[in-house]
Amino acid sequence: MLEVQNLSMRFGGLLAVDQVSLDVQEHEIVAIIGPNGAGKTTVFNCMSGFYKPTGGKILFEGREIQGKPDYKISRLGLVRTFQHVRLFGRMTVVENLLVAQHRHLNTNLLSGILKTPNYREREQKSLDRAAYWLNRVGLMDMANREAGNLAYGQQRRLEIARCMVTEPKLLMLDEPAAGLNPAETKDLNQLIISLKEDYNVSVVLIEHDMSLVMDISDRINVINQGRPLASGTPDEIRRNDDVIKAYLGEA
Amino acid sequence: MAAHNLKHALFCAIVTLVISYPILGFNLESQGTSVILEGAKTSTVIGVLLAAVIVFLFQLFRDNVMGSLRQLPAVNPLANRKPMEQSRRLKLESALLTLMVIGALIWPFIASRGAVDLATLVLIYIMLALGLNVVVGLAGLLDLGYVAFYAVGAYTFALLSQYYGVSFWFALPIGALLAALFGLVLGFPVLRLRGDYLAIVTLGFGEIIRILLNNMTSLTGGPNGIGGIPDPTLFGMEFGRRVKEEGNTSFHETFGIAYSSEHKVIFLYLIALVLAVITAIAIRRLMRMPVGRAWEALREDEIAAKSLGLSRTAVKLSAFTIGAFFAGFAGTVFASKQGFISPESFVFLESAIILAIVVLGGMGSQMGVILAAIAVTILPELAREFSEYRMLIFGAAMVLMMVWRPQGLMPMRRIHIELKPQE
Amino acid sequence: MQDLLYFIQQLINGLTIGSTYALIAIGYTMVYGIIGMINFAHGEIYMIGAYTSLIAITGLAALGIAWLPLVLIVALICAMIVSSSMGWAVERVAYRPVRGKHRLIPLISAIGMSIFLQNYVHLAQGSRNIGFPDLIEGGFRFGAADSFQTSISYIQITIFITTLVCMTILSLFISRSRIGRACRAVSQDLGMANLLGIDTNRIISATFVIGAALAAVAGLLLGMYYGSIDPLFGFIAGLKAFTAAVLGGIGSIPGAMLGGLILGVAESMTSGYLSGEYKDVVSFGLLILILLFKPTGLLGKPEVEKI
Numbered sequence: 001m002l003e004v005q006n007l008s009m010r011f012g013g014l015l016a017v018d019q020v021s022l023d024v025q026e027h028e029i030v031a032i033i034g035p036n037g038a039g040k041t042t043v044f045n046c047m048s049g050f051y052k053p054t055g056g057k058i059l060f061e062g063r064e065i066q067g068k069p070d071y072k073i074s075r076l077g078l079v080r081t082f083q084h085v086r087l088f089g090r091m092t093v094v095e096n097l098l099v100a101q102h103r104h105l106n107t108n109l110l111s112g113i114l115k116t117p118n119y120r121e122r123e124q125k126s127l128d129r130a131a132y133w134l135n136r137v138g139l140m141d142m143a144n145r146e147a148g149n150l151a152y153g154q155q156r157r158l159e160i161a162r163c164m165v166t167e168p169k170l171l172m173l174d175e176p177a178a179g180l181n182p183a184e185t186k187d188l189n190q191l192i193i194s195l196k197e198d199y200n201v202s203v204v205l206i207e208h209d210m211s212l213v214m215d216i217s218d219r220i221n222v223i224n225q226g227r228p229l230a231s232g233t234p235d236e237i238r239r240n241d242d243v244i245k246a247y248l249g250e251a
Numbered sequence: 252m253a254a255h256n257l258k259h260a261l262f263c264a265i266v267t268l269v270i271s272y273p274i275l276g277f278n279l280e281s282q283g284t285s286v287i288l289e290g291a292k293t294s295t296v297i298g299v300l301l302a303a304v305i306v307f308l309f310q311l312f313r314d315n316v317m318g319s320l321r322q323l324p325a326v327n328p329l330a331n332r333k334p335m336e337q338s339r340r341l342k343l344e345s346a347l348l349t350l351m352v353i354g355a356l357i358w359p360f361i362a363s364r365g366a367v368d369l370a371t372l373v374l375i376y377i378m379l380a381l382g383l384n385v386v387v388g389l390a391g392l393l394d395l396g397y398v399a400f401y402a403v404g405a406y407t408f409a410l411l412s413q414y415y416g417v418s419f420w421f422a423l424p425i426g427a428l429l430a431a432l433f434g435l436v437l438g439f440p441v442l443r444l445r446g447d448y449l450a451i452v453t454l455g456f457g458e459i460i461r462i463l464l465n466n467m468t469s470l471t472g473g474p475n476g477i478g479g480i481p482d483p484t485l486f487g488m489e490f491g492r493r494v495k496e497e498g499n500t501s502f503h504e505t506f507g508i509a510y511s512s513e514h515k516v517i518f519l520y521l522i523a524l525v526l527a528v529i530t531a532i533a534i535r536r537l538m539r540m541p542v543g544r545a546w547e548a549l550r551e552d553e554i555a556a557k558s559l560g561l562s563r564t565a566v567k568l569s570a571f572t573i574g575a576f577f578a579g580f581a582g583t584v585f586a587s588k589q590g591f592i593s594p595e596s597f598v599f600l601e602s603a604i605i606l607a608i609v610v611l612g613g614m615g616s617q618m619g620v621i622l623a624a625i626a627v628t629i630l631p632e633l634a635r636e637f638s639e640y641r642m643l644i645f646g647a648a649m650v651l652m653m654v655w656r657p658q659g660l661m662p663m664r665r666i667h668i669e670l671k672p673q674e
Numbered sequence: 675m676q677d678l679l680y681f682i683q684q685l686i687n688g689l690t691i692g693s694t695y696a697l698i699a700i701g702y703t704m705v706y707g708i709i710g711m712i713n714f715a716h717g718e719i720y721m722i723g724a725y726t727s728l729i730a731i732t733g734l735a736a737l738g739i740a741w742l743p744l745v746l747i748v749a750l751i752c753a754m755i756v757s758s759s760m761g762w763a764v765e766r767v768a769y770r771p772v773r774g775k776h777r778l779i780p781l782i783s784a785i786g787m788s789i790f791l792q793n794y795v796h797l798a799q800g801s802r803n804i805g806f807p808d809l810i811e812g813g814f815r816f817g818a819a820d821s822f823q824t825s826i827s828y829i830q831i832t833i834f835i836t837t838l839v840c841m842t843i844l845s846l847f848i849s850r851s852r853i854g855r856a857c858r859a860v861s862q863d864l865g866m867a868n869l870l871g872i873d874t875n876r877i878i879s880a881t882f883v884i885g886a887a888l889a890a891v892a893g894l895l896l897g898m899y900y901g902s903i904d905p906l907f908g909f910i911a912g913l914k915a916f917t918a919a920v921l922g923g924i925g926s927i928p929g930a931m932l933g934g935l936i937l938g939v940a941e942s943m944t945s946g947y948l949s950g951e952y953k954d955v956v957s958f959g960l961l962i963l964i965l966l967f968k969p970t971g972l973l974g975k976p977e978v979e980k981i
Contacts, residue, residue, distance in 0.1 A: 048558060074560040086555035088548050095668055099548040100559045102541050109573075112540040113533050127668075144669050166559060269759040273752070274722065275798045277729050286805055288732040291798075393778050395785075440966055446777045447712050448965050451916065455958035458913075466951045599909075603789055610782055643793035649786025654771040657779050 001026050001061050001202060002047075002078070002170055008055035009042050016042045018226045019056070024170060029196055029203045031213045034223035035246065040206045041083060043223070044174055047204075048080045049073040060170070075103065077169035081176065083206075085155045089148025093139060093158055096147050097130035100162045126165075133161040137191065153184040160191065164199070171195065173205040177212050185212055192216055214238070222246070256311055264307035271299045340664065344618065348531075355524055359517045367513075367520050369632060371588055374523035375581050376624040378530050380608040381617065382577030385534055387606065388615035388663065389543065390570030391550035392442070393450040395602055396457025399437075400430040400575035402464065402597035404582020409477040409592050410470070419483035423583045430579025431572045438571035442564055457602060464594040476593025480586050482515055483522055490515035523584050530577050531617060537573065539668065546570050600642070607645045610652055613659020622661065679817045679824045684946035685939060690830045690899065692938020693837035697892035698915035699922070699930035700844065701761075701885025707861040707925035708881050709773060714784035715764055716889060717912015718791035719757050721905065723890030724897040725795060727753035728806055735807075742809060746894075753890035760791075761886025762879055770875070788909070796905040803904035806897045833895045840891055841931060844884070848927065853880050861925065910954065914941075917961040923974025932972060 002024040009017040017039040024030045032040050046053040049070035058066040065073050074080075088096050111119045134140045137157040142150060147158060156176060163171055176192070177185045193216055195201045207213045213220060214234045222229040222243050230240045237243055276296055278289045290296075309316060359367045379401060386394045404426040411417035411425065441452045464471050471477065482490055488502040502518075503510040537543045545566045548556045557563055586592050604627065612623030631641040652659065698720050705713045730752040734745050768787045772780045813827030848854040860867045860877045868874045896911070897903050918937045922929025940960060941953045964971060 050554070050558075069562075070557045071560050071562045074558055079560075080558055082555070082558075086552050086558075088551040088555065090551060090665065091544070091547060092668070095544060098541070098668065099544050099556070099561070102545050103560055109537070109540075109542065112542070113536045115536075162559065266759045266763055269756055270763055273726050273729055273756055274795060277733070279725075279728060279732060279799055279804050281802070281804055284805065286728070286732050286807065288729065288736055387778075391778070393781060441962070444965055444969070447781050448920075448969060450778075450781060451712065451913075451920075452962050452965050454913070455961050459955050459958050462951070462955050466949075600789075603785060606782070606785070639797065640793075642789055643797060646786045646788070646790030646793060650768045650783050650790065653779050653783035653786065654768070657772070657775065 002204070003059040004043070004047065004056070005059070006056040007043060007046055007053050007058065007066075009039070009046055009051060010054045016226055017046070017053075017223075020221075020223060020226070020228050021056075022221045022228075022231065024202050024204055026202055027196060027200060028218045029192065029205070029216050031217040031220045032204065032206045032223060033208070033210075033213055033220060034229070037225075038223045039226040040223055041174060042226075044080065044172055044204075044206060047073075048078065048172060074166070077167070078172065079163040079166050079168040079170075080172035081156075081159045081163060081174055083174040083178065085152075085159050087147040087150075087155055087158060087162075089146065091147060092144050093134065093147050093150070094127070094130050094143045096158060096162050097133060097165050098126055100165045101126040101129065103166075129165055133165055136164075137161045138187075153180050156180065156184075156188070157191070160195075164195070164201075168201060170202045170204065173203060173207075175206055175208065177207055177209040185209060188212070189216055256313070260307050260310035260313075263310045264303045267303045267306045268299065271302060272296075275299055337669070348618075352524075352528055356521070359520050364513050364516055367516050368588075369629065371516070371520045371523045371584075373625055373628045374520070374527045375585050375588070376605070376608065376628050377527045377621055378523075378577055378581040378584070379605045380612070380620045380624045381527075381530050381534055382574045382581070383605050384609050384612075384615065384617065384620050385537070385546075385577075386570050386574035387609050388613075388620075389538065389550070390546040390567060391446070392567060392570060393446060393606075394453045394571070394574065395450045395599070395606070396453035396455070396460075397574070397578060397605055398597045398599070398602040399457040399460040400434055400578035401582040401585070401601070402460060402594075403430040403433050403575075404579030405586040405592045405596070406464065406471065406477070406582075407579070408583045408586045409480050412481055413477055413479070419481065419583070419587050423580070426583035427576050427579035430582065431576035434572040434575025435568060438568050438575075439564070442567040442571060454599065454602075457597075457599060461594050461597050464597070472593075474593060474595070476591055476595075478591040480590050480592070482590070483519065483587055485518060490518055519584075519588055523588075526580055526584060530580065531621070534573075534577075535617060542566070542569055604645065607649050610649055611660055613662045615663030616659060616661050619659050619661030619663070623659075676817075676822045679822050680946070683822075683824045684942045686824070686826055686830060687946075688939030688942030689935055690833050690938070691896075691942060692918075692935040693833055693931075694892040694896045694899075694934075695911075695915045695918045695938055696931045696934025697837055697840060697888045697895075698911060699919040699934050700888045700927060701882075702916050702919040703922070703924055703927060703930040704857070704881045704885050706919070708857065708864070708878055709769075711769065711777075711780045712784065712916065713764075713769075713882075713885070714781065714912075715768070715787040715791055716885065717908035717910075717915070718788050718795075719761050719764070719886045719908070720889035720893045720911060720915075721903070721908025722760055722791065722795060723753040723757040723886075723893030724806075724903045724907075725799060725893075726756040726890070727894040728804065728897060728903065731807060731809070745809065750891065750894055753894050754887040757886040757890035757893070758883045761882040761889075764791075765879060765882040770878075788912075792905055792909065799905065801905060803902045803907075805902050806900070808901065809898060829899055833899060836891060836895060840888055844888070844927065847884075853877065857881060913961075914957055917957050917964075920961060920969075920971055921964050923971030926971070926973045929971055929973035 004020065004022045007017055007020045008015065020039070020043055022030065022032070032043065034040050042051065045051040046066065047058055049065070049068050049072070052067045056066065057064055060073075060076055060078055065076065065078070088099060091099070131140070131143070134143055137160065139154060139158055139161065142154060147155065150158060160173070160176070173192070177188055180188060189212055192203055192205070196203060217234055219232065220234055220237045221231040222237060224246045229246060230237060230243050232240070276291050276299060278291055280287050280289055359370070362370070379397070383394065383397050386392050386397070407426040407429050408419065408422035411422050437456055441449060444452060465474055467473070484490070484499060485502060488505055489499045490502050502514055545556070545561055549561060549563060549566050553563060585596070608623045608627050609620055611627065612619030612621070627645070631638045698716065701716045701719070702713060705711065727749040730749040731745055734748060739745060764787055768783045769780055772783050810829045810832055813825050813830070815823045815825045817823040848857060856867070856872045856877050857880065859870070859872060860874050864874055914937060915934070918933035919930050920933070921937060922931065922933025937957055937960065941957055944953045944956045
């Protein structure tokens, strides 16, 4: 469903991403790994429309999306999280989920000011959906707290829930396990698999935690210094000499 | 450390003298074509010296003074009290607001004419400040040309009545909608600018509109303005001594009471009150609607908001347009109250005053903004001898608020949407 | 021929005004380059410079000192000292405590400071405009005596030369002196400069002081050129100078110079060929267009946004 072809991104004289290609099929979890500074997040930023790539194509369900504004890409069903969690810290947990459903609620202003029954019904629906996802990620008890006051692991889960209420087709997770303890990582592991299995969402993730990547990924792409290094199933990657060199050579 | 403190304190005291003595200590007086210099009054000179001494002492004992100041909140018994529960607070607030509105409804019948007239002005400022509060406080867009939309509302009514004889009640929605349209058209290109650039551009737009009003003499009367703007009517009843327009009756004759010029003032006040209440309620609703949440989300984290499919332009534009709409509302009422308008009423300073109200009250806080509007308009009238210091105090207050309490005197308390546990 | 002379006249007038805008614009551009805020009160600092120099000039006249070079230099020094102190104090009182907070907070503080200073001078010196004595009279004239003559007055020449001298000294100062080098380091990366042991507070203060001193020079020059001053005249001039800074690329000192000159010429051409009433519309319009289409200005560097 997603195809990245020869993606390049240049900042001034620096070629941060050079001819990277990857693809994601339906019902699949694909990981992007690589050493720090390899350009993984830049690839993400191009895919989510935050950067306009200087070369290459990005196709989502057959449509070219490179260079489209980020909010339009998100509306197509390609939604992301961030390396450093970006919640609306002064809003409550449930409100964070309501904001994400803004478009489902796009009623005209008058019906909202006058509180028509139709408006109330829609508002209730989005509250219900929010409640469902809060239960799903285990944050129901925190629903009315300010999002900024949550523990780090909870914030990570809330960010994923916030993506899910927009009903995405493809979820992009930027280092979802960063800063989590082993128990939390395990929960996350299960959550991501369930997103694929139960909600039929494909996932692309950037991750450093190798155990997580190897456990859940269907396929892995390795990027090194902006260039594609290898791609394949977890087993293939584990045995790939270039990858071992790139990782162990540094250490 | 002590020596360093002394040096610093001395330096600060000298700077105080340098920045105040030449400007305050000498008065330039024009005499015919030449200018002469006069020494200021002894009291001013003593004041300047005293200020320098105070600065010196403050800087010398700065650590001690600041240290003891920091202890102060502990003395304040309210400082550590628990915040009220939201549902209780909301009930209290609406009860308070209802009481205020009821009081405001009865009050004009016992107050003096001048007081009611002033109160109408206060209400106009409340509308303006509530509208700007949407733009600055909720959406986080600093609009320094807000007064332009106020002018659009006022001039729409003035021109429509002058050229087409349109009455207040028709002009009111037209003025507000036209102001909103202006907001939409002006806002569209500028809203993608970063915060501080946006402020300057809106300031530029505001000035351009004022200069155009000043110079399109054939249409707007230029600096002379437009006069003879009619008063509002009540179901076709006029409030003047004699009926001006055919088909209308006069209020005092219909009810068989003696003519009094107060009727008109009270009527205008009541219109302004109703409109201000409508403004407050409508904005209160908007804050809790998806669009209100979108404003807030975009203000909190633009990148995250966009990644969730919120269009930055559309969300900002909605705030800008809605703010402009209420300014147009206020402008129409203002034109009707004054009966005469000129570009002089729509200078940058007016924008700054409205902004000061929003900042003092607490950005985003409706209650705070309403109280600040009342205070800012009435205090200078109460203390007439201080009225020339009004803008000086405003300026100083804006700086002090930003330094000490950027959240305002009555900080915004968000109304959370609560998720009730369900089975 | 006559048309050409008229055009040249407008050009000269424009360059005169433009070079004073450039002097004021330096203050905006340096402050913006270092701490990324618009010093809204800068126009008022310039206005205070003009008032101080007038006070010094009248004071010297009252003492019977009339030797022109001495009068000008004393007035200039007084204005620079008072404005610089004001610039220092403003930064200390209104900007330093709010540095690093949300972008709108320093800006609102600056607007408050601007209103405060305007009214400070208004209360001390009255709101009427006050005549500035004609210290430098006369000039050169070109063209036939019976038709339009292009004139360059001595005051215009003074303005050019003074601006040129100030700009040269500033460039030398920025490129050669220790503080200048520190200024450049701080504008590159404030946090890093701090780590490297540069006293950033001191450097930021220095920027305000330098900007204010140049604004004071402009205050004296424009006071003499216009022939009268009032407490409000700093506000519009400040906006114009800010426009010049943005036009040239905010943060860039040569940009401020270039922007000032372009803006001055644009204005004088509007007054000369259209109407003086619309010259403010043209400069604000120019500001809006630049911010919309090329917010980095002519010589500015683009900013890269990061997640």
